[in-house]
Amino acid sequence: MDLQSKKIGFIGGGEMAYAIAVGMKAGGIKPSQITVSNPSAGKFKRFQTEGMNTTHNNMEIMDTCEIVLICIKPQIFPVLVEELKSHPKRCENQLIISIVGGLVSETLEKVFDWARVIRTVPNTPCKVQEGILLYCKSKTSTDEDMATVKSLFSACAECLVLPERLMDAGQAISGCGVAYIYTALDALADGGVKMGLPRATALTLAAKTCAGAGNMYLQTQQHPGVLKDAVTSPGGITICALHALDKGGFRAALIDAVEVATNKSLEIGAKK
Numbered sequence: 001m002d003l004q005s006k007k008i009g010f011i012g013g014g015e016m017a018y019a020i021a022v023g024m025k026a027g028g029i030k031p032s033q034i035t036v037s038n039p040s041a042g043k044f045k046r047f048q049t050e051g052m053n054t055t056h057n058n059m060e061i062m063d064t065c066e067i068v069l070i071c072i073k074p075q076i077f078p079v080l081v082e083e084l085k086s087h088p089k090r091c092e093n094q095l096i097i098s099i100v101g102g103l104v105s106e107t108l109e110k111v112f113d114w115a116r117v118i119r120t121v122p123n124t125p126c127k128v129q130e131g132i133l134l135y136c137k138s139k140t141s142t143d144e145d146m147a148t149v150k151s152l153f154s155a156c157a158e159c160l161v162l163p164e165r166l167m168d169a170g171q172a173i174s175g176c177g178v179a180y181i182y183t184a185l186d187a188l189a190d191g192g193v194k195m196g197l198p199r200a201t202a203l204t205l206a207a208k209t210c211a212g213a214g215n216m217y218l219q220t221q222q223h224p225g226v227l228k229d230a231v232t233s234p235g236g237i238t239i240c241a242l243h244a245l246d247k248g249g250f251r252a253a254l255i256d257a258v259e260v261a262t263n264k265s266l267e268i269g270a271k272k
Contacts (some may be wrong), residue, residue, distance in 0.1 A: 003029065003151055009065030011058050011080065013038030016099060017071035018046060019127035023156020025050060026129055037061050059087045066091060067148070068115075070098045074268045077103065081111055090114050095145055097152075101171065102268030105138035105164055116140045118149055119164070121171040122157060123178050131157030132174040136164045168269070172261035180257060181210060 008029065010017045013036045021034055031051030037058045038044065044054040055061070058080065061068055068091075072080060077100055094115040098108050099122055108117040118141045121134040133153045137146055150159045162170050185206045192202025217224060232238045245251070 003148070004033075006033065006067055007065040008034050008152075009061035009068045010034065010036040010071050011061055011068065012036075012071035012073075012076075013040075013043035013047060013054070014071060014073075015124060016122060016126075017069070019124045019131070020069065020071070020099075020122055020153070020156070021047065021052060022050060023126040023129060023131065024152055025052075027152070027155025029152070035061060035065065058083060059089070062087065062094075063089050063091055066093060067095050067097065067152070070096060070100055072100060074101055074103060084111065095141075095148065097149060101175070102168065102265040104269045105136065107269070109138060109140055116142065116145050118145055119167060120149065120153075121167060121175045122153065123174050125178065126153070126156040129156045133157040133159045134162050134167060134170045134174060135159065136162055136167055138164075168265035169258070169262045171265055172258045176257070176261045180254065185210060 008024070010021060017036060021036065024034070025031055032053070034047075035053040035055060036044070036047045037055045037060065039056060041054075041056070047054055062084070070077075070080070094112075096108065096112045096115045096117045098117065098119050101121075103119065105117060105119050108119060117138050119136055119138065123131050123133075125131040126133070131153070133149075135146070135149050146161070153159050160170075185203065188206035188209075189199060189202040192205065193199050197205075213227070217227060220227070228242075232242065
């Protein structure tokens with residue numbers, strides 16, 4: 001698909017939509033190709049600053065855009081469904097890309113029965129071209145559609161195809177996991193402040209350490225346990241700190257968070 005000739009619409013103008021739109025711009029999509037709809041004009045300024053079009057009319061997006069990204073919260077999706085029922089006009093040869101948490105392909109296929117659909121899970125680091133995008137093939141999507149999604153997101157995210165049955169678990173790590181990491185950054189910085197570090201310094205140390213550790217694993221592909229052991233000397237500082245984390249239930253809490261988030265995503269999908 002020649003993306004430079006396509007109109008791309010966003011229904012929903014929240015944080016994730018903005019992160020994706022900015023990422024697409026970085027990847028060569030012209031701002032004039034993008035139109036964002038949202039009920040609140042307060043969300044428009046940052047898109048307009050990027051040179052993108054805005055509207056309050058969701059159906060304008062459905063009428064004019066060949067590629068439509070559904071970027072609304074799960075609880076808002078039924079409102080869009082009702083809106084679609086009273087608006088029969090559609091753009092021809094339309095591809096619908098959903099980032100709605102928990103919303104399964106089967107539901108998307110029923111609601112957007114005139115179009116081809118792809119379920120995705122991006123995360124907010126798309127905004128700084130460091131994102132992850134999970135996506136899966138539906139019954140209605142084609143190989144070309146899958147390639148289109150990869151082309152749209154590849155400038156701002158590493159794109160990973162998963163079978164649908166694993167999308168909820170993937171979302172619990174990459175989608176929700178951003179919040180886990182920010183919570184860890186905040187806690188590490190608080191620890192540094194408690195021990196006398198300026199907050200800005202503590203935050204920089206925590207952020208660079210998290211980023212560096214992640215990149216080290218990606219580059220070496222060594223098991224995290226091996227990398228951990230490499231900085232854990234017998235009777236040393238790190239092993240004492242790790243013991244404190246274990247006593248606090250650090251590992252178990254992260255595992256529980258992934259499990260709870262996965263089950264919540266499955267619950268949302270079952271309700272639609």
